[in-house]
Amino acid sequence: MSQHSADPAPDTALATIAAHRDWWRDAVIYQVYPRSFADDNGDGMGDLEGVRSRLPYLRDLGIDAVWLSPFYASPQADAGYDVADYRAVDPMFGNLMDADALIRDAHAQSLRIIVDLVPNHSSDQHEWFKRALAEGPGSPLRERYHFRPGKGENGELPPNNWESIFGGPAWTRVPDGEWYLHLFAPEQPDFNWNHPAVGDEFRSILRFWLDMGVDGFRIDVAHGLVKAEGLPDLGSHDQLKLLGNDVMPFFDQDGVHAIYRQWRTILDEYAHQKEPEGPSSEGRWRETGGRIFVAEAWTPTVERTANYVRPDELHQAFNFQYLGTHWDASELRAVIDRTLDVMRPVGAPATWVLSNHDVTRHATRFANEAGLGTQIREAGDRELGLRRARAATLLMLALPGSAYVYQGEELGLPDVVDLPDEVRQDPAFFRGAGQDGFRDGCRVPIPWTREGSSYGFGSGGSWLPQPGGWGELSVEVQQGVAGSTLELYRTALTTRRDHPDLGAGESVEWLTAPEGVLAFRRGEFVCVANTTGEAVTTPVYGRVLVASAEVTIGGAEAELPADATVWWTTG
Template structure:
């Protein structure tokens, strides 16, 4: 057996060696260099992989019929249950960075299927897959060229079916990303729109408009792209088209009936294959205000603004999701819709999960709240109070593929946003992240875990600029768009060309110390972050008070500390204590200690327990 390095990075106190942010070159910087992007030094935007469209099978009768036959039996043999999402722990997989089965540097569906046992043993209830559809990859798959084909980079439709079936055999649900706000500029509709010219029916499926100014040389309005710059691009015939994100991602016109028809077909296609639900990308953006009015302000680029925008959160989106909900209810097996809706408030988010619309919506207000007891209590109360009237459960999330990992965010001072390029106090961030994770998993509702957070991964903040591929980084001249740091391929082993991610280098370079965070380094190691997550998820299943319900009972606590009780019938209660301060605090001992985020023993004297700085404790009362 290969000896593990000591101590493992996932164990408190191990820390991570900081990279030299000012040192040029991957070799000096200490990275395992991935495949270089062609022409990276001269480009203003990342290289785009040549688009490869493959013919779709006419039907998938053999695949779908087999899945339908297996579906009821797999549900019977698994832990699948009615209303499963209400207290589920859902694991987000970013496919290109999870596991590479064919040594091409990109993760793929077969790599995921081969690692499903790891996720079952971790204790999650479902997986959510970021896009794997046919795409030129201008925005890592969120620019879809064909919604009913798997990109050859990730595999095939048969691979997708095999992944879904194996997941169900292991008792795991499968949620897939759906991107309905925009397509790729290589989508057949958009290509035809360019070919057919102004006034053509195909152009009406997108937002083509004449420009302003004497010769139409100015954009139709003042809208800005989330990725920076104007939200409009001009085509050779003089018209402009709308893209709230990259120019390669033209927005659909959801006022056109063909768009709605297409996505109803797409939903049924994947439901027939057997997926358990959809995470709807930019769910708040599909409908634009009538007439596409100017914003009249330069402060409009943020996805999570505090004021209404004519391109986000319009009332018309809700009728779309009511129709989608009716489609899902045609299918057995408790299928779900999850909204990625960056709204100005939790109250606005609650509108997306009314009984006839979606089942869940991401709680981005919680994600953006800093590690501070008063702020956390406020957003917890607001979240629970907003979802309760509509009968929905709250979701809790700390990290995802679009934000700096919470280990690194908490290592930095508050107020810096959710995309950072500074490592901060690495050990402090690591400690706070473990505590924040236990707090999140103690709250009622559903929790989302982003791949690698169970390993304590920090963000790779010092990626060389020439290795970056986030289009927003290039549109903002390197001043914004640092999402690549949370997308670096996972480490599975302590060494190897890509630390077990694949047989060769990955698509993004990995730090030279990545192996100490690996699954191999932490597996079975008491106190490691991996074992902390495994224990927490096991306890969450064993104790009914964890996850279920829609409320918490706050107990008296000193400043900087959260203490709440969750009831599990007349004979058992669960208590969570979270110290968000930088010093130990003495609080009432709340029963028998179940788990501590730092693995420490809690000293109790005269009925008082000393809780270390930045530590969360779970207690049980009988």
């Protein structure tokens, strides 16, 4: 059993959580994919106790909050995004006592906890769905999902032509002849959000976890809950746009916003709630600080994304347009300007993200030529990819708003692109269409030590094989080493937190720069990013705060290497 930092923290640390009421406006939020982060019990699968044991590492990294991917009771048909019980922890990750201990320990170290919520669909092993199947056509429980008779002479055809995100029809026929809708895997039937019981249930689920002390929710498929009236057929669409980059009758329907306005009233009730500091607190309480919602909303435009973060709805929405932008100055400037412009009128912070559990890590994306999308099967130029990834991270962290970091990117981890087919577990891989099905490459357990079983991930191996040499990218190897990617992140995050002109905000002042170079000012802070493959000469803007590569200064000019970013302070 790992040693945990359970000692009571000083009152000053506890007060940090409540001190910043709008903490989410400039927060750096670190995504933990629990099964691949740290394994405490040695079964080869990461768990909540493993996450808890690594909280000091996350605190020292300089982040503000931890977002946990699903750990609920689940058959794991889609890595936990098929939930059988929203109020239970899957045994592979631990139990509710482990979740409670993790939340308390995180708070004691001034870290907030955000949990994934999956409201678009449940598992086919959810009690509602199992009873709906057992009771047959006409069962009231079938109305909580989308059950329909089929088309054709004997109902042998699906009710409409919708396709699953994972490939193939979005409908599965059950033995009694009816069909049910699943926008993802067949094991993930979609809820019918027109049924009042669904809304009642999720409001109860929100309160359950808020009462346990979580600081917010990342809403999975936030754009998908409401379907167009009558479930009309798709028109002529490019199926590669199914994730929401085109107008679809099952995504980004206006009706979702009424749901989130209801949810917001619940969260606001908890904004100033007090919770006990612990079993030995002798009646002392502390303010919990603001709770937040974060939307995973794939929409056709950033303007549509902004609808989710109006003042009475959600707090943040992932900026997928930025994630998919190439390492190109003009493209980056365009999406930065557009994002800030559409978020400003609704008063919401912009968000910035480069990697997550669904896309190829940006150290590998940037190692390949532009235009290959966000799921790439080639290793590319590893050195080039890492150089660009470091530069892109400094650019992202310099922008006004909130930033998201995916576990292991602070180590410069690449995607594992050569996993054998027999070890892959991404359900999209087995569907033969839809998403590429290569998300396993970004989910390989991260290395903590140079040697040892699974490079310190745990004592029992790892659920996905780690590549040889993984230990040379480990925390142990990089910690304290000047110039390492881990220390670059630590320095940048500390600087971001301490510098008065970084973090929250709604605009940047663009400066004149050579072609292929981005330069902007925020008060006494200046960021310069060279996206070209050649060194460029720029003005010296003062003192160097952080740089992704060595900057050469000569008099009033500085030479910035290829694919590099530097932070200056003019004060």
